[in-house]
Amino acid sequence: MAFVALAIPSNRYRPLLLPITAIAHTSMTVFALTRPDLLTTNEWLMLDPPGRIVLLLVSTLFLLCSFYTVGYLKIKVDRSNRAFTACLLSFIGVVSLVTWSHHLGLMWVAIEATTLVTAPLIYFNQNQRSIEATWKYLLIGSVGIALALLGTFFIAYASLHEGLESTLTFDDVLRIAPKLSKPWLHAGFILLLVGYGTKMGLAPMHTWKPDAYGEAPGVVGALLAGGVTSCAFLALLRFYHICHVAGDSDFTAKLLLFLGIFSMALAGVFMVGQRDFKRMLAYSSVEHMGILVLGLGIGGPALFGTMLHVITNGLTKGVLFLSAGNIHRSFGSKSTDQVRGALRRLPLSGTLFLAGFLAITGSPPFGPFISEFAILNGAFAADRFVVAGLFLFLLLVVFIGMGATVLHVVQGRAGPAENQVPYRDGFLTAAPALVCMLLVLMLGLYIPPPLRRLIEDAVLYLEAKP
Amino acid sequence: MTDALNAILVIVLVMNLFVLGTSRILAVINTVATQGALLGVIPLLVHTHLTISVVLTSVAAIVLKGVVIPSIMIRALRDAEIKREVEPLIGLLPSIMLGALATAFALLFAGELPLAGEHQSALLVPTSIASVLVGFIILTSRFKALSQVIGYLVLENGIFIFGMLLIDAMPLLVEMGVLLDLFVGIFVICIIVNHINRAFSSLDTRLLASLKE
């Protein structure tokens, strides 16, 4: 809760508070990860291994984004950044709360809060299109989150029905999971999958995503794609865990595999011929959520890859959205009809965008390659050959679809200069993306032992049946 | 106890249909307000012994659902000076029929669900499912931003009813969090509604169609 306290009093002035908070947050996170025994934990707030992974990711991403934001807000001096800064700060607060919370109700409240604090962020540009995006985001997100609440209630009722002590504390639910009433558990899981799936942006509940990502500032897109979706995934992971312990893996696997494949296929279809590169990124996010859910659905051997993919996807999305934001600003357009030759005009951002594209589509030697490869390996190890085949095929489709758009954007000659903005890569706006990219590259070449241990812990934690 | 509870729940069901079948948005808001206030009474009936937290939940629900949120919405209605007609995608009669089908489905479906003995006779579960479904119908079939908010409210009411089954199990914090989030959510949505109005001079979400494939 210290993080929330940190975020709220600093709600006031200038964006410089962001890096300060971010550094403080990251250092506290690192501290929390290295010295878990020193943490004040109770039943409601506890940092378990999957939570640690997401917390680490969000914290890193937020640190980089906070520097970017300072640069970004310097460009947009004409607009009051008070609400923007306040929302960003509360964002990191509630996201940390999601990762810490060990109570299903509390977690729900925190996730709902992420919806509320990110809505004004999407609305930052205050034009008609951003209103539309915000409206869709809020409405669809709220409905999803309402269904998730209903699902949570169902799970709670599943324990009440069997005459067990009714509880929503995660550890207690895990303990009694095998005894839960099956119909209620199944109904609850479906609702939760739809609810948190909406928040993650799984197809077919993804409709808010292209709009929100397309209209939000690049930095918000990065935080949404890397942070909020990971949090929602964490929430889903918790319920997957419950069902797994309850011995319902078969049931959940079917649903998860289907949704995963469906999301990837749908994203692939929409990515081919997409003319708006920010919307294309949104569909890429849909695809990667599909990959995550797919990995979860395969379970067992693919879990390591899935957890790794949470990190690599989050970071790569950071690169892509930040550099796409730069390109967007420089060209004043998101359409591939007008944006060409980004490599020439913005050498750094253009390169990063291209590299990010290669990374996100799973080309070696970047991080996502390793994680996607691990998931694929898991699929073969679990004897799911059809799934693995579809997975490979869809990755190929996505690669082609995305490649066409990205190459169009970065290559060629910059068009006539009618709607040019005098913008060039600055240190603050390009460096965070660069650092992010280097992290992704590093993860592809070498996974640091502490991180590897963290992920293995998480996998063990998820596999274990108390 | 069960009698009074069932009577209230049946009235809630009737109100769902009324919301579906009424074209005047002010009347719809008032109905939803009454529905919310009625729901606020339920915690008192579900509980055999009254505790402070239960009374608090009840009072908070009545005040928020019955007074605060409707007045915010009426205010948005007045500020926006929208014409007071609900414009459904499907006609009023078909939406009533859909709502009736949903309700009938909920009544039959809930009979199949395994329920704990004490909840067998009460209509909590069917009413909850029916309200959620009706909320969905309103959300998907109405174009006006405010009507969609109303649909969301009906949906939330349905979830609130289900929460009544668990009021023993859920600590006060979660209970209040539910209400608080609902409140904040609606509040933010209303602000957005005002912005929509300023930008589009209409609350018609059909005009929100510039972002699509």
Added chain:
Amino acid sequence: MTEKIIHVALLLILPPLLFGVIGKTKAWFAGRVGPPLLQPYYDLIKLARKSMVFSRTTTWVFRAGPVVTLSAALIAGLMVPLGALDSPIAFTGDLILFAYLFGLARFFTTSAALDTGSPFEGMGSAREVTFACLTEPALFLALLVLAKASGSLMLTDLLHGPAEGFSSGMVAPLVLVGIGLFIVLLAETCRIPVDDPNTHLELTMIHEVMVLDHSGPLFGVILYASSIKMFVLGSVLLHVAFPFKTGEVWIDVSLFVLEILFLSILIGTIESVMARLQMRHVPYLLIAATLFCSFGFLLLVR
């Protein structure tokens, strides 16, 4: 025997008073003094003393219409228990007859209207019959729910309910049926929001347009019959809404009178605060009534 005499006396004397109470309530809402409570009686007496005018195109059907309507309403009234009083006529399955008496009355009213050959009255008849198609299922379903709940097909037993009172699971269906019956009552007696009894010369009206050509005593008969109809349906509704009885005859009777007067005040209030529905929206209301009754049935049998 006294009970039967009371029953008949109530049935004959009380109904016009309901119109008086409704009129007074509406006047109170409008801030007027309004006509005296007994005005409907004066009206009836006045109409009885007038002479009648018959169009040359009309036949005996025109004259028979009001008379048959009145007698149907009276017989229906004899079959319904008023409050705690048992009905003078009772046999198994009488609820079917009860429902069809209303159908008979409607048939003759509309036939009499058609008999005049006036396009207005034909239009009114068409509307009346159209809406009746929607109210009758609601009424039947309501009676069905009550029959199922009390396990009897005799109106007296059915409306009084089982001796030990309705069991606790019955409350929800009864509330639904009560709402449905109230809408049926408003529709059958042509009150707002279905029809406006005060308009006589608009294209939008339903019932009043059918009786435009009746005059003098025959028109009085029509007014009297419609008041009885409201009285009968009202007492059916009261059984569902206030199923209390003390066992003491006189207390029960006065309780019943109070209840039905309260019902009239309620109707008057509704007429004062609501506007008449658009004609094309009326079916929604009636279908809703049918739906409520069928939900009641569903709840009962599931």
